[in-house]
Amino acid sequence: MRPTLRVLVVEDSPSDVEQIILALRGSGIDVFWKCVATAEGLRTALTNGPWDIVTSAYFMSGFGGLAALDIVRAIDPDLPFFIVSETVGEDAAVAMMRAGGNDYIRKHEIARLAPAIEREVRAAENRRAKRVAEKTANHLAAIVESSDDAILSKSLDGVIASWNSAAERLYGWTATEAIGQNVSLLVPADKVDELKQNLEQLRNGEQVGYLETVRLHRDGRRIDVALTISQVRDRDGRLIGVSKSARDIRDRKRVEKALQVSEGRYRAFFESTTAGLVEVSTEGQILQANTAFCQMLGYSRHEIQGMPVINLLFPEDREDAVSQYAGLSKRGSFESDRRYCRRDGTPLLARVSAVAVPDAAGRPSLVSVVVMDLTAHRAAEESLRTSEERFRAFMNYTPATAFIKDESGRFLYVNPTWRRQFDPEPIEWQGKTDCDFWPPQTAALFRASDIECLARNTIIVSEETARTAAGEELTWMIMKFPLVDGGCRCVGGMAWNITDRKRAEDTLRLQDRAIQATTQGILISDSSAPDNLIVYASPGYERLTGFSAAETLGRNCRFLQGKDTDSATVAQLREAIRAGESCSVELLNYRKDGHPFWNELTISPLRDAVGRLTHYVGVLADVTARRNLQEQLRQVQKLEAIGQLAGGIAHDFNNLLTIINGYSELLLQRLTPNDPSRAMVVEIQKAGERSAGLTRQLLAFSRQQVLTPQVIDLNDVVTNTDKMLRRLIGADVQLTMTLDPELWAVRADSGQIEQVLMNLAVNARDAMPRGGRLTIETRNVKLDETYARTHIDARAGSHTLLSVTDTGSGMSAEVKARIFEPFFTTKDIGKGTGLGLATVHGIVKQSGGHVVAYSEVGVGTTFKVYLPRVDQPFGMKSHSKILVPPRGTETVLIVEDEDGVRALARQVLLSNGYTVLEASNGYDAVRMASSHEGPIHLLITDVVMPGASGQVVAEQIMQQHPEVRVLFVSGYTDDAVIRHGVLHEGVSFLQKPFSPIDLALKVRGVLDAPKENGRC
Ligand SMILES: Cc1cc2nc3c(=O)[nH]c(=O)nc-3n(C[C@H](O)[C@H](O)[C@H](O)COP(=O)(O)O)c2cc1C
Secondary structure (H helix, E strand, O other), X not given: OXXXXXXXXXXXXXXXXXXXXXXXHHOOOOEEEEEEOOXXXXXXXXXXXXXXXXXXXXEEOOEEHHHHHHHHHHHOOOOOEEEEEOOOOHHHHHHHHHOOOOEEEEHHHHHHHHHHHHHHHHHHHHHHHHHHHHHHHHHHHHHHHHOOOEEEEEEOOOEEEEEOHHHHHHHOOOHHHHOOOEHHHHOOHHHHHHHHHHHHHHHXXXXXXXXXXXXXXXXXXXXXXXXXXXXXXXXXXXXXXXXXXXXXXXXXXXXXXXXXXXXXXXXXXXXXXOOEEEEEEOOOEEEEEOHHHHHHHOOOHHHHOOOEHHHHEOHHHHHHHHHHHHOHHHHOEEEEEXXXXXXXXXXXXXXXXXXXXXXXXXXXXXXXXXXXXXXXXHHHHHHHHHHHHHHHHHHHHOOOEEEEEEOOOOEEEEOHHHHHHHOOOOOOOOOXXXXXXXXXXXXXXXXXXHHHHHHHOOOEEEEEEEEOOOOOEEEEEEEEEEEEEOOEEEEEEEEEEOHHHHHHHHHHHHHHHHHHHOOOEEEEEEOOOOOOEEEEEOHHHHHHHOOOHHHHOOOOHHHHOOOOOOHHHHHHHHHHHHHOOOEEEEEEEEOOOOOEEEEEEEEEEEEOOOOOEEEEEEEEEEOHHHHHHHHHHHHHHHHHHHHHHHHHHHHHHHHHHHHHHHHHHHHHHHOOOOOOOHHHHHHHHHHHHHHHHHHHHHHHHOOOOOOOOEEEOHHHHHHHHHHHHHHHHOOOEEEEEEOOOOOOEEEEOHHHHHHHHHHHHHHHHHHOOOOEEEEEEEEEEEEOHHHHHHOOOOOOEEEEEEEEEEOOOOOOHHHHHHOOOOOOOOOOOOOOOOOHHHHHHHHHHHOOOEEEEEEEOOOEEEEEEEEEEEOOOOOOOOOOOOOOOOOOOOEEEEEOOOHHHHHHHHHHHHHOOXXXXXXXXXXXXXXXXXXXXXXXXXXXXXXXXXXXXXHHHHHHHHHHOOOOEEEEEXXXXXXXXXXXXXXXXXXXXXXXXXXXXXXXXXXXXXXXXOOEOOEO
């Protein structure tokens, strides 16, 4: 059936309207019509449409067909418009068609109206449909173009046919570049198969739909994309291609990943937390519970799921719980302690925190419950309480004082010990500072260390003195440490009274310093270990032996012993150690450099409190110097004793020899040359003279010969003896002299020093039987105190040194020790008297010097003679001797206790013309002098006599006879006489034994000498 045709008739003639309607109806068209006759009416009717066609008269009063057409076209360009008119001229018809009218029907052709209308209605529908289709196509293109998704189409073999702007943005290719290319351009190698498969599916007519995959950007980047793939079919439904919309899902992927992570974290937390976590539905059923919750109550997850949460509670607690859950919708959350009932029926005390979780619309969706097992918490509380009590007890009973101060130095806590020590009054200490207890200086010190402790956030240990409340000044070891108390930074501290320990330490330190300083070495050995290994060696020991402590510790110190260590002494030590006793010995030890030294060693056992031997302490002292001095002293004393003996004998001998030699000389003077007794007297005289020579040497050794000391230059003596020495030593020995031209002067008897030189030269020659070199040297030296200390007969000060060195056989230590003893000789019998070096020793000693010998076997020997320097000008040189006995007429008083000697002297003097008075002792002599009226020109007196000494006699007689000159005679010189100045330079002295000629010469010499100071 045809649909009703809606016709809008623009006509002012109702009959024309009727004609039109009738015509249409007459053609079998069901018509709905409306007639308007004005522009306004037309507009309104059009707006209220819809109409399938508009017919209009061409002419109307006040309106016209063309105007109506304008109105219709303005509102609906496709609505068919017909002019139905009585007459329409050609030009009007053209104008109407131009203005968009569809047809014109003259009234007489009205029968054409129905088919024309049907035709135009159809055409209009087509136009309308086309217009809609175009519009839609344009719209769709705009949609595609402005889409955020990349939209492209391709043929079934993958060639790109369309490409929107979003595709350009997503893949980086412009439409021009992309269209015509194969879509594989966008597919990474690992997705090529997927692409092929998709195309295959599509070609087979299968749908692919949605796909998340990866595509390539022009720059090679991989892009996560979501593809929506659709088949493209033509109007006939044939598959002609594929369209794809691609969306960049990188952000979504990131979000998904983040969500996954967050979900994972939540899951991990949910499962790993020790708190029980439960999700409960609004109806009170358990939706899910974590492992911790299941374990807490002893249920499996499966069992617990879906259970009403209330069922897990103790019946008594349920009512309360129900009301709390009910109130959740209003209050949002609650927290309370609950008793749960474990699966095995035992109770579990827990703290429950429940929060209502709303859904997106804000309606309660579930309840999240956190369940904390309070059993451990309660146990921890209990343990905390116990620990707190323990802390209190500890702090109450500890001997250490303890305190806590806040950052500003105010006490927050002090323990009872602290109070007892510093604040015994029951007053409030809290809030006080150090200033309240100690003097400002001490308080400032304490405060400074508090600040340092906090600033450096470290433990500070210090020693301080602080006076207790009892007024006792004690030393404290204070340890301060930073701590946090109640959220505040504080200083905690403990202090121990270390006064006693400190004193003990001070004493120990003092002892240690003493041990360090002492020259003795100290060793401590561990007696509990085998072989008494050394566990301590003092610095003194290191200095003494040259061994370091490190080299010594852990060893037995027998390594100090060596080849000459006396084994008996070592045995003594061993025995003492075995018996656990102390022992003192002197034994030869060796330093690290091999030098021997005498060790005065005392070892003593150390015992512990129960008397067990634990250690030995050894004190070592180097007594080498003392031993050497002792040895030297022994030597000196020996020589002294021998000297006294020899001197005494020589003295007595000299008296006898004076007589023997004197009378034999007188006898020879009387005997004629042919007298048969003459030869015998000559022999007696020779023997006497040899004996006199011996006694002279003995006296020289015993330092009892008379010297005539002068201030001399040793170089002169050496030079004077040069010829003699060369003769003495022979041609095989080369003599070298090194003489210091600036040599200091010495006071000595030059004749005796010559003797010294000769004796040393003879000694040297005998030591070099196959020749060698003899070196004589003079030099100025200063002997220091150390030298003087180690050489018993040496004195510190300036000396001239005369040294005589040979390159001979040298001497052993034993020989060297005895060389100055008289009659000690290493020479063959008859070769030497053994008095040569003894004489040297005596002369040097008597001259105030000392002599030492240095010798090494096979290398040679050096004798060093040291004579003290004098600051006086050199004296007169000796005069040549007068050989003819001179005569005289003066009066001579002889005082001599030895009758023989006196008689001889008298005889000699009388025979030479002198007047002789004689006395056998000093008293007689003085008496005789006082009674003698004439002058006494010369007094000859023995030095040592029983009763008054020669010195006293001389002084008394000089008072009575100021003119008298004095000649002392003696068999030996007495130190006392020398000390009293009698025998100073210029004093006349005649050594016994003297010969008659000696006496005569001496007497004449004394009488003729110029008188000085009233004395000769
Ligand atoms: C504490 C101590 C210190 C000793 N100091 C020395 C020492 O300075 N010189 C030395 O020759 N021996 C010293 N001795 C002795 C030796 O160690 C060792 O006891 C001694 O030679 C005897 O034992 P022996 O026969 O096993 O060597 C000391 C011993 C002790 C216990």
